[in-house]
Amino acid sequence: MAFRDGEQVFYGADPAELARGDPEVAGALGDELDRVRGRLQLIASENLASPAVLAALGSVLSNKYAEGYPGGRYHGGCEVADRVERLAVRRALELFGADHANVQPYSGAAANMAAYVALLRPGDTVLAMELSHGGHLTHGSKGNFSGRWFDVVSYGVRRDTETIDYDEVRELALRHRPDMIICGAAAYPRLIDFEVFRGIADEVGAWLLADVAHEIGLMAGGAVPSPVPHADVVTFTTHKSLRGPRGGGILCTREVAARVDRAVFPFVQGGPLMNVIAAKAVAFGEALRPEFRTYAAQVVANAKALTEALAEEELRPVTGGTDTHMALVDVRDLGATGVSAETACAQAGIVLNRNAIPYDPEPPRVNSGVRLGTSCVTTQGMGVPEMKEIASLVAQAVREPGAITSVAERVTRLTAGHPAYPRG
Numbered sequence: 001m002a003f004r005d006g007e008q009v010f011y012g013a014d015p016a017e018l019a020r021g022d023p024e025v026a027g028a029l030g031d032e033l034d035r036v037r038g039r040l041q042l043i044a045s046e047n048l049a050s051p052a053v054l055a056a057l058g059s060v061l062s063n064k065y066a067e068g069y070p071g072g073r074y075h076g077g078c079e080v081a082d083r084v085e086r087l088a089v090r091r092a093l094e095l096f097g098a099d100h101a102n103v104q105p106y107s108g109a110a111a112n113m114a115a116y117v118a119l120l121r122p123g124d125t126v127l128a129m130e131l132s133h134g135g136h137l138t139h140g141s142k143g144n145f146s147g148r149w150f151d152v153v154s155y156g157v158r159r160d161t162e163t164i165d166y167d168e169v170r171e172l173a174l175r176h177r178p179d180m181i182i183c184g185a186a187a188y189p190r191l192i193d194f195e196v197f198r199g200i201a202d203e204v205g206a207w208l209l210a211d212v213a214h215e216i217g218l219m220a221g222g223a224v225p226s227p228v229p230h231a232d233v234v235t236f237t238t239h240k241s242l243r244g245p246r247g248g249g250i251l252c253t254r255e256v257a258a259r260v261d262r263a264v265f266p267f268v269q270g271g272p273l274m275n276v277i278a279a280k281a282v283a284f285g286e287a288l289r290p291e292f293r294t295y296a297a298q299v300v301a302n303a304k305a306l307t308e309a310l311a312e313e314e315l316r317p318v319t320g321g322t323d324t325h326m327a328l329v330d331v332r333d334l335g336a337t338g339v340s341a342e343t344a345c346a347q348a349g350i351v352l353n354r355n356a357i358p359y360d361p362e363p364p365r366v367n368s369g370v371r372l373g374t375s376c377v378t379t380q381g382m383g384v385p386e387m388k389e390i391a392s393l394v395a396q397a398v399r400e401p402g403a404i405t406s407v408a409e410r411v412t413r414l415t416a417g418h419p420a421y422p423r424g
Contacts, residue, residue, distance in 0.1 A: 002403070005354075008267070010274075011055065011058075011059045011060060011184055011342045012055075012058045012059040012061075012062065012389055013054070013055050013057075013058030013061045014343060018327075019278040019399040022331045022379035026327055035422050036048070036420045036421070037349065037393065037415065037419055037421065038349065038412065038415060039349040039351050039411065039415065040349060040351060040377065040390060040393070040411055040414070041143065041351050041376035041377065041420070042350060042351055042352040042372040042374075042376070042377065042390070042413060043351055043352060043353060043376070044090070044187075044214065044240075044247065044325065044326045044353075044373025044375070045186075045213075045237075045239075045240050045372060045373070045378060046216065046239070046240070046324040046373070046375070047239060047241065047242075047243045047375040047379060048063070048243070048329070048376050048379045048380070048420055048421070049145040049239070049243060049244060049279070049283070050110040050243065050282070050283075050286060051244075051285075051409040051421070053244055053245055053279045053282050053283050054279075055240065056245070056275065056278040056279035056280060056281070057245050057275055057276065057278075057283050058275070058279060059275050059281045060070075061080075061081065061084065061277075061278050061329065062273075062274070063080050063230060063268065064077070064078070064080075064274045064292065065271045066078045066081040066082075066085075066271060066274050066397045067266075067270060067272075068085075068265065069085070069261060069265070069398060070082035070085050070086050074246070074261060081274045083276045084274065084277060084281060085103065085272070085274070085277050088103045088277050088278075088280050088281035088284060089101045089102075089103055091281060091284035091285055091288060092249065092251070092280075092284050093108070094288065095220050095287055095288055096219070096220065096226065096228050096234075096251055097226070097228055098228050098231075098234070098251035098252065098253075099251060099252065099253050099254040099257065100251070100252050100253070100254060100260070101249065101250065101251050101252075102114075102249065102250040102258035102260055102261055102264050102294050103249050103250075103277055104264050104269065104272040104277065105235075105247065105248030105249060105250060105264060105269070105279050105283075106247060106248065106267075106269060106273060106276075107237065107247060107248045108138075108176070108211070108235060108236065108237035108248045109138050109248075110212040110248055110264075110269060111235040111236070111237075111248035111264075112136075112138040112146070112209075112211060112235050112248060113138070113145060113146075113263075113268050114235075114250060114260060114264045114267070114268045114269075115209050115233045115250065115260070115263070115270060116145075116146065116149075116150065116180075116264040116391050117263035117267050118205075118233065118256060118259040118262070118263035119179070119180055119207045119209070119232070119233065119259070120150065120179055120180055120251075121255065122149045122150065122180040123149075123150065123151060124150055124151065124178075124180070125150070125151045125152075125153060125176055125177065125178040125179050125180075125184070126140065126150045126151070126152045126153070126178055126179065126180050126181070126182060127138075127152075127153050127154075127169070127172055127173055127176065127180070128140050128146075128152055128153075128154060128155070128181070128182035129154065129156070129164075129183075129184070129185050129188070130154035130156040130358060131154075132156075132356050132358070132364075133154075133188075133358045134157070134185040134186060134187040134188035134328075135154070135158045135185055136184070136211060136213070138211075139152070139154075139182050139184075139211070140152030140154060141392050145290050146324055146374060153172055153176045153178060153303065154167045155168055156168070157188075157319075157358050159358070159359060161319065161320075162318050162319045162320075162357075162358045163190055163319050164188075164190075164192065164193075166193065166196050166200075169181075169197070169200055170200050170203070172204065173200050173201075173204045174204060175202070177204050177205075177206075177290040178181060178204065178206050178245040178413050179206060179207065179413045180205070180206055180208070180209055181197060181200065181208055181209070182203075182205040182209045182210075182211060182229075183197040183208070183209075183210050183211070183213075183227070183231075184209075184210050184211030184212050184213070186213070186214065187320035187326070187328055187355050187356070187371055188319075188326075189303075189307075189317075189318065189321070189323065189324055189326045189327060189328050189330075190320055190321075190323050190324070191224060191225065191321070191324070192210075192227075192230060192362060194210060194225065194226075194227040194228055194229075194230040195229075195230055197210075197230065198230040198231070204238065204421045206229045207232045207233070208232050208233075209231060209232065209234075209235065209245075210230070210231035210235070211232045211234075211235050211236075212227060212234060212235070212236050213235065213236050213237040213248075214237075214240050214241060214273070214324070214325070214326065215241060215242060215324055215325070216236035216238075216240070216241060216242050217241025217242035217243060217287065217296060217297050217299075217325075217375070218238065218241050218300060218324060218325060219298060220287040220292065220296065221287065221292050221293045221294075221295060221296020221297065221299075222293050222296065222297075223296040223297050223299065223300045224294075224300070224323065225354055226322060228251055230316045231250070232252065232253055232255075232256055233250060233252045233256060233260065234250070234251040234252065235248065235249070235250055236248065236249050236250075236251070237249075237350065238283055240375065241284055241296070241299065241325050241375050242252040242285075242287060243283060243295075243375070243379065244279060244280055244283025244284070245274070245279035245280060245283065245287075247273070247276045247277075247279075247280060249280070250264070256264050260320045261334045276353060276387045288421065289393075295378060295379070298383065299325045299374050299378045300323070300324065300325065300368065300376055300377050301383075301384065302374040302377065302383065302384065302386075302387050303324060303325050303326060303327055303373070303374045304321065304392060305384040305387040305388065306327050306372065306374055306387040306391055307321050307327040307329070307344045308321070309387055309388045309390075309391030309392070310327060310329050310372075310391045310394065310395070311329075312391070313391055313392065313394070313397070314333045314334055314393070315329040315330070315331060315333070315334065315387050315391075315395060315396035315398075315413070316329060316330040316332075316333060317329050317330075318357050318358065318369065325373050325374050325375050326371060326372070326373050326374075327371070327372045327373075327374075328355060328357065328369055328370075328371050328372075329369055329370055329372070330357050330369050331368065331369060331370055331398060332367055332368050333391050334398050334399050335399075336361075336369060336393070336398050336399075337354075337362055337366050337367065337402055338354030338356075338362065338366060338367030338368055338369050338370055339354050339365065339366050339367065339397045340369060340398075341354065341370050342354040343399075344397045344398050344404065345370075345394060345397045345398065347397070347404045347408075348397040348404050348408045348411060349392060349408045349411040349412065349415075350390075350394060350397060350407075350411060351408075352370050352371065352372050352394070353370065353371055353424055354366075354367040354369070354371075355367055355369045355370055355371035356368070357369040357371065359389075370394075372394070374387070376420070377390070377418070380419065380420055381418050382414075384419050385416065386418065389410070389414060390414075393407050393410055393411060393414075
């Protein structure tokens with residue numbers, strides 16, 4: 001409920017109505033809120049959307065069918081939907097300085113599919129990061145459309161530094177002459193040199209796609225460099241470091257804008273999720289505020305502090321550190337595997353995920369590493385001192401299975417002092 005000109009207005013989200021209409025679902029949502037409040041949320045691909053974002057998600061725009069784009073819909077009654085989508089696009093362009101933005105993709109994977117469709121034909125050659133070295137499923141996994149429909153050549157990281165080998169990228173590009181090169185990753189904690197990738201793409205006449213699903217919020221806040229000046233197409237998600245609703249987006253040059261729009265609709269998707277687009281508009285608006293720049297800088301500072309503290313606890317940082325929101329650490333020195341570390345931490349109320357490390361000797365369902373992110377805990381107001389405490393908690397949970405109860409108690413105290421979605 002909200003008030004306009006003194007009159008009560010119904011927008012959609014009403015917890016009391018849900019409790020009356022479906023107490024079972026309402027109870028489950030309450031349990032999820034308790035889970036988030038009572039545990040440390042360190043999943044690198046998650047964040048805590050603001051109450052304003054959540055309110056837009058639960059709005060009456062969920063009802064509106066709006067196939068097409070503003071000014072060219074295939075259903076009537078889209079005047080408000082048009083206004084909201086134009087607002088989201090305008091804010092995205094202001095935030096990222098791109099020529100064109102499409103805010104309709106349902107997810108980052110859908111955005112990537114649209115980018116492939118816009119620039120390539122099935123069977124074309126793509127050069128992208130190896131999944132086991134930090135790449136994403138949509139960068140060529142055989143279980144994904146990208147690996148089934150396209151000829152994907154993979155580049156990796158060096159054994160000695162665990163960082164991208166740009167000489168190898170260039171050599172592979174010259175040898176295979178890809179139609180598109182992808183830069184970006186799902187589990188790579190270092191900055192990517194987009195300018196170098198642009199040079200390689202130009203040398204072989206390839207399109208350059210930057211997939212910055214993880215770092216887009218840090219880019220919005222000016223904490224890390226943006227690929228927009230260098231890439232033909234930039235794909236991203238809105239629910240990670242950008243702190244918006246679950247969804248995706250695309251930024252691109254003026255030259256490929258029409259191709260990108262046709263790829264999103266009608267090729268990949270049908271009617272857009274207008275409530276999600278409204279929530280994206282809210283998130284873009286929040287990211288335009290000065291306080292978001294402070295937040296983005298703190299996310300990176302926290303990740304650096306967390307990585308350094310984990311190293312002191314004998315959890316080896318892959319690449320030796322981080323430049324982003326993410327810590328990727330090797331747990332073998334503590335006699336653990338990725339899956340055993342994830343399980344032990346979960347029992348103590350620490351939510352993170354097992355992850356492959358470069359040249360990992362363990363199979364994919366076991367792994368030798370864990371991935372941690374600082375977006376959520378920074379949203380909760382935690383800083384560098386808390387990162388040192390978190391590193392201690394993670395290490396003790398992994399190192400001492402018998403100490404799970406005492407670690408859980410420390411987690412409870414820490415989260416109580418920095419609650420997610422504070423009451424009242």
